[in-house]
Amino acid sequence: MKNIPTFFILTILTLLTSTQITACRDLKTVKVGVISPLSGSTAYFGLSVFHSVELAVQNINDKGTTGSGPGILVNGKRYNLEVVSYDDGGSPAKSVAGMRRLVEMHRVPVIFGPFGTPATWACQEINVGLGVLFSGMSASDLSRKKGNPLYFQERLPAIYWGDPMAEACIERGYKKACIIADVNEAYASWAERFKDKFESLGGKVLGFETIDSKSLTDYHSIMTSFKAKGPDIIFLSLYEEPQALAASHALDVGYKGKFLLNSDWGKKSEKIVGLDRLEGSLVEATQWMFYQAHPDHDKKGYLTEYLKQYQNTYGDVPAQPGAHIYGVVYMVARAMEIAGSITDSAAIREASSKALQEGKLPLIFPNTDVLKNGLVYGAPDFLLEIKNGDYMLVQELQVSRELLE
Amino acid sequence: MTEFFQYILNGISQGCIYILLASGLTLIFGIMNVPNFAQGHLYMVGAYFGFYMVMSLAMNYWLALILSTIALGFIGLLLFRFVFYPMRDTPEVNLFVAAMALLMILEGAALYFFGTETKWFVVPFSRKVLTFGDLSLPVQRVIVILGTLVVMTFLHLFIKKTSIGATLEATAQQREGAMLCGIKVARVSALAFMIGTGLAGIAGVLIGPAVLLEPTMGMGPLLVAFSAVVFGGMGSIPGAILGAFILGLVESLASGYISATYSLTFVFGIMIIMLLFRPKGLLGKETWRP
Numbered sequence: 227m228k229n230i231p232t233f234f235i236l237t238i239l240t241l242l243t244s245t246q247i248t249a250c251r252d253l254k255t256v257k258v259g260v261i262s263p264l265s266g267s268t269a270y271f272g273l274s275v276f277h278s279v280e281l282a283v284q285n286i287n288d289k290g291t292t293g294s295g296p297g298i299l300v301n302g303k304r305y306n307l308e309v310v311s312y313d314d315g316g317s318p319a320k321s322v323a324g325m326r327r328l329v330e331m332h333r334v335p336v337i338f339g340p341f342g343t344p345a346t347w348a349c350q351e352i353n354v355g356l357g358v359l360f361s362g363m364s365a366s367d368l369s370r371k372k373g374n375p376l377y378f379q380e381r382l383p384a385i386y387w388g389d390p391m392a393e394a395c396i397e398r399g400y401k402k403a404c405i406i407a408d409v410n411e412a413y414a415s416w417a418e419r420f421k422d423k424f425e426s427l428g429g430k431v432l433g434f435e436t437i438d439s440k441s442l443t444d445y446h447s448i449m450t451s452f453k454a455k456g457p458d459i460i461f462l463s464l465y466e467e468p469q470a471l472a473a474s475h476a477l478d479v480g481y482k483g484k485f486l487l488n489s490d491w492g493k494k495s496e497k498i499v500g501l502d503r504l505e506g507s508l509v510e511a512t513q514w515m516f517y518q519a520h521p522d523h524d525k526k527g528y529l530t531e532y533l534k535q536y537q538n539t540y541g542d543v544p545a546q547p548g549a550h551i552y553g554v555v556y557m558v559a560r561a562m563e564i565a566g567s568i569t570d571s572a573a574i575r576e577a578s579s580k581a582l583q584e585g586k587l588p589l590i591f592p593n594t595d596v597l598k599n600g601l602v603y604g605a606p607d608f609l610l611e612i613k614n615g616d617y618m619l620v621q622e623l624q625v626s627r628e629l630l631e
Numbered sequence: 632m633t634e635f636f637q638y639i640l641n642g643i644s645q646g647c648i649y650i651l652l653a654s655g656l657t658l659i660f661g662i663m664n665v666p667n668f669a670q671g672h673l674y675m676v677g678a679y680f681g682f683y684m685v686m687s688l689a690m691n692y693w694l695a696l697i698l699s700t701i702a703l704g705f706i707g708l709l710l711f712r713f714v715f716y717p718m719r720d721t722p723e724v725n726l727f728v729a730a731m732a733l734l735m736i737l738e739g740a741a742l743y744f745f746g747t748e749t750k751w752f753v754v755p756f757s758r759k760v761l762t763f764g765d766l767s768l769p770v771q772r773v774i775v776i777l778g779t780l781v782v783m784t785f786l787h788l789f790i791k792k793t794s795i796g797a798t799l800e801a802t803a804q805q806r807e808g809a810m811l812c813g814i815k816v817a818r819v820s821a822l823a824f825m826i827g828t829g830l831a832g833i834a835g836v837l838i839g840p841a842v843l844l845e846p847t848m849g850m851g852p853l854l855v856a857f858s859a860v861v862f863g864g865m866g867s868i869p870g871a872i873l874g875a876f877i878l879g880l881v882e883s884l885a886s887g888y889i890s891a892t893y894s895l896t897f898v899f900g901i902m903i904i905m906l907l908f909r910p911k912g913l914l915g916k917e918t919w920r921p
Contacts, residue, residue, distance in 0.1 A: 269747040409892075437891050441851055443842050446641040447886035447894075454634040467749045467843050478760055479637055480767035498751055498843075500758055 253297050253306045256568045258283070258558070259328035259337035259358075261321050261349075264313035271341055274548030275363065276311055277540050279338050281532070282555035283307040291560040292586040298559050301566045307559060314340055318348035325349050329356045335571050336558050338551050339363060343411060350374045359571040361554045363547050365412040370599040370630075376571050377600040378558075378578070380550045380591075384412045384488070386625040387607060388419030391461075391486060391510050394609050394620065396427045398508075400458040400484065404433035406448060406472060407463035416488070417463040432457050439468035445475035453481045459508075461486040470495035477503055484508065489607060491515065492546070501615045509610040509617065513591055514546045516608045519617045529590045553589040554602070557581050575600075597631050633765040638887045639880065644772040646879020647779035651834035652856035653863070653871035654786065655827035661803035661866035662823035665715055665726045669733035671853025673828050676737055677703050677835025678844050679745055682752040692754045696778075696836045703832025704825040711824035716817065741846035750844040757840050771841045778837045782830070783872065790868070799823060803866060855882065855895070858902045864915020873913055878902070 260279045263272030287306045289295040297306045310332045312324030321340040328334045337360040340349055346362030346369050353360050359376045362369060367383035395403065403424055407417035414436055421431050432455040435448050449472065452460055460476060462469045462485060473485055477499070485507040487495075492515055509515070517524040524530050532552060536544045558574060560581035565573040579596045581587065582604070594604030606624045610617040652670055659667045677699050684695035710733065718725050756770040790796035802809040802819045810816050834852075842848065859878050863870025878898050885894040905912065 266747070435891060442891060443848065443851065444641070444645055444886075445891075446645075447638055447883045448891045450634060450637045450641060451887045471843055474758075477758075478767060478769040478772075479641070480760070480762060480765070494749075497753075503758065 253304050255308045256298070256305045256562070257308050257310050257332045257334045258555075259325075259332065259334035259339075260309055260311040261314050261324045261328070261337055261339040261345075261360075262311070262341050263316035264311070266315040266317075268316040268341060271545045271547050272313070272316070272339075273542075274545040275339055275341055275551050276309075277536065278532075278544060278548035278552040279311075279555055280309055281536060281539060282552045282559075283309050285535075286556065286559050291556055291563060292584075298563050298568075300562055300568055305568060310334060314345060316342065316345070318342075318345040321345040322348050322352055325352060325356065325358065325360070329358050333569075335359060335569050336574065337361070338554060338558075341547060343369060347372075350377060353377065357571055359558070359575050361551065361558075363551065367415060368411065370597075370601050373599060376575055378554060378575075378596065378602060379600050380554050380593075380602045382601065382603070382605075382625060382630070384416040385419045386629060387489070387510055387623060388416050388421075389423045389625075390609070390623040391508075392420050392423035392427060392429065394508065395424060395459055395486060396429055401429050402455075402457045403429060403431050403459050403461055403486075404435075404452040404455060404457040405431060405461045405463065406435045406437060406445075406452075407461075408439045408465060408468070409436055413463045413465075413488075417461065420461055420463070439464050442468070443471070445472040446479055448472075449476035449481060450479045452476065453479055457483055459484045459486050461488075463488055464490070466490040466492055466495050467498070470498035473499045473504065486510070489515065490546075493518065493543075501612055504612045505614075507612045508620070509612065510623070511608045511610050511617070512546070513605060513608075514549055516610065516617065516619070519610075520619075523619075526588070528588050531588075532590055549590045553587070553591055553593065556587045556589065557593075557596075557602070560584070560587055597627070599631070601630055603627060603630060634887070637766055638883045640766060640768050640772075641887075642880035642883030643876070644768070644775050644879075645883060646876045647775050648834050648838050648852060649856045649859050649875035649879050650779055650783065650872050651830045651837075652852055653859040653875040654783065654868055655830035656856055657860045657863075657866055657868055657871040658799075658803075658823050658830075659827040660860065661868075662799065662806075662820050663711075663715060663719075663726075664723065666730060666857075667827065668727075668730040668853065668857075669710075669737055670827070670831050670856065671849030671851075672734050672737035672741075673703055673706065673831035673849070674835040674852060675741060675844075675846065675849035676706070677832030678839040678842075678848065679741055679750070679835075680832065681836035681839045682745075682750050682844055685754060686750075686752045692836075692840075696833065699836045700829045700832045703835075704829035707824040707826075707828025708821055710828070711821045715824070716820070738846045745844075745846070747846070751842075752840055752844070754840045769841065771838075775837045775841070778833065782833055786826070786830075786868070795822065851895075855879075855898060858899060862902050862905050862912055864912030867912070867914045870912055870914035 260276050262275040263269050287297050297304045314320035314324050341363045343364040343366040346364040350372050353376050361378040365381050365384040367385045370379050405417050407414045433452050462472050487509045489510050489512050491509050517529045521530050557578055561574045561577040562568050564580050565577035567573045582593055591605035593602045597603050606622045609620040611620050656670050680699040681695045684690040714729055759770040760767050798814045798819050802816055859874035860871050863874030882894045882898050885897040
């Protein structure tokens with residue numbers, strides 16, 4: 227008789243477990259694609275993108291999009307998401323081949339990626355013909371201006387942050403600036419925009435250099451020429467590591483002014499240069515950087531949770547594009563539920579605005595809407611000032627919706 | 632004028648890296664007639680070795696410098712023994728292709744072992760800067776300059792004052808003649824390879840703390856170092872030193888006064904002009920024929 231309760235409990239547990247397994251097995255699968263560089267020089271970003279999609283899918287399959295899981299609920303049927311990935315090695319030609327392959331072989335209705343503006347532009351040429359919705363990881367303004375109806379751009383075009391950055395510099399009395407920008411369209415146009423606004427506000431740009439930061443390793447001479455011009459501030463419109471290298475080399479040649487750092491600035495660049503050497507410099511930052519520096523501002527804790535989960539799962543720290551795409555997966559999954567379709571790309575795209583407007587998704591970047599041109603809009607950026615080896619919030623930055631529509 | 636002297640300082644420190652790479656290139660070319668295109672990537676491997684020893688094994692920088700140099704010298708020996716020596720009697724184009732293949736293999740190996748993420752290494756004097764009036768020079772760059780001076784002085788003394796060095800010079804001047812004199816040319820060639828690749832290792836560890844490390848970091852310096860060898864005269868170590876020094880200065884001055892985007896255009900443009908008017912290079916003794 228003693229064994230009866232044990233037997234009873236075991237029977238119930240077995241039944242419960244088997245029911246759960248049966249339920250999971252019964253869920254049909256929706257395949258979603260990822261195109262990212264898992265090899266080559268940008269593999270670090272590509273891996274972050276791929277792993278972040280995997281992580282979001284795993285969470286959605288476990289808990290649902292808004293906590294009512296498992297999986298997604300479309301027209302009363304539950305589905306699990308399944309990730310199918312393609313390594314494009316950072317080559318736009320391979321991104322296009324990958325898009326074709328994922329659509330023709332796996333019938334995916336949506337693809338996350340590719341990474342980078344050239345690959346995004348290449349995929350924009352074929353995605354409508356293939357009927358696939360995709361989220362290109364581009365910071366170029368031209369990507370959204372192409373008017374592709376089946377396209378998402380999660381990151382606001384960097385160019386528009388040039389205006390508030392210029393205003394902030396003038397407000398702080400920095401009237402003379404030098405600018406160094408990467409040849410990449412997004413960084414170059416960002417710098418140009420900053421220059422135009424800065425000059426329109428009475429500032430003077432004393433030096434403007436466009437370089438290919440992928441091949442340039444020595445900034446000493448450029449910084450020597452900048453230093454000789456006596457600027458109050460140097461705007462480094464570059465990727466993360468080149469920003470750090472350029473700042474270090476400016477300090478090497480005795481530059482004593484401030485820097486204006488862009489949103490690619492992060493933990494790695496901090497370590498390379500040393501925050502104590504950048505006292506008074508300004509940083510244009512997304513939540514990614516700001517919340518990591520000040521987790522207390524991450525009120526809902528989504529970024530903190532994502533970082534923790536990512537590190538536990540992959541034993542590594544993700545790159546910023548991973549955090550961006552993580553939210554897009556949630557948005558698309560919820561849009562499938564709202565649209566009542568797992569195959570109609572146009573309907574999913576249409577429903578994505580509602581998915582954000584509901585405000586129920588665990589978004590790292592608290593976006594509020596999808597504009598008609600595919601821009602995912604709403605999350606503010608921040609202007610920070612480096613003081614006593616820490617980042618102090620100066621002001622929140624926002625680009626007007628009218629400007630982007 | 633301060634600006635001009637700062638460019639000169641920048642150019643000298645950059646030129647020193649080219650000197651180390653170009654000397655190794657010209658030494659190997661002089662003895663073996665091998666254009667070692669992998670020299671830039673050996674420099675990259677040296678930098679990664681230094682990074683690994685300093686950052687992962689917490690080793691003293693100077694010890695890491697010595698061990699990396701020895702490791703690169705050993706790699707050079709292996710390359711000679713298993714790649715270039717067996718090909719010694721094949722058409723020169725085979726050596727050329729083998730060197731190109733090694734470049735790709737080394738890049739792949741670096742990607743495999745160190746990943747795609749950019750690395751950097753911090754040494755105690757990484758952020759220290761010396762100032763001389765309005766001029767500034769980071770301590771690491773001073774180390775690059777002094778290190779190059781010391782290494783090149785030792786190399787000069789080794790070649791000019793030792794009997795082994797004399798065999799190197801003799802083989803470089805007349806390979807068949809050296810063999811007839813009883814010099815073991817294979818051993819001399821192995822030594823040249825070891826020294827040449829060791830120099831690349833030294834360059835990598837010297838510049839490592841001042842740059843960012845990535846598997847493709849050797850390509851740019853290789854192109855300039857190769858140009859310096861041609862500019863100075865193929866096979867001539869003094870020529871390579873002079874060529875590297877001049878091209879380092881040209882690069883720095885062009886970056887500062889014109890644009891960094893076009894600095895290499897000036898470097899290669901000057902090299903072409905030199906070859907048009909003096910095909911054997913600045914200090915070359917005869918025209919190089921591939």
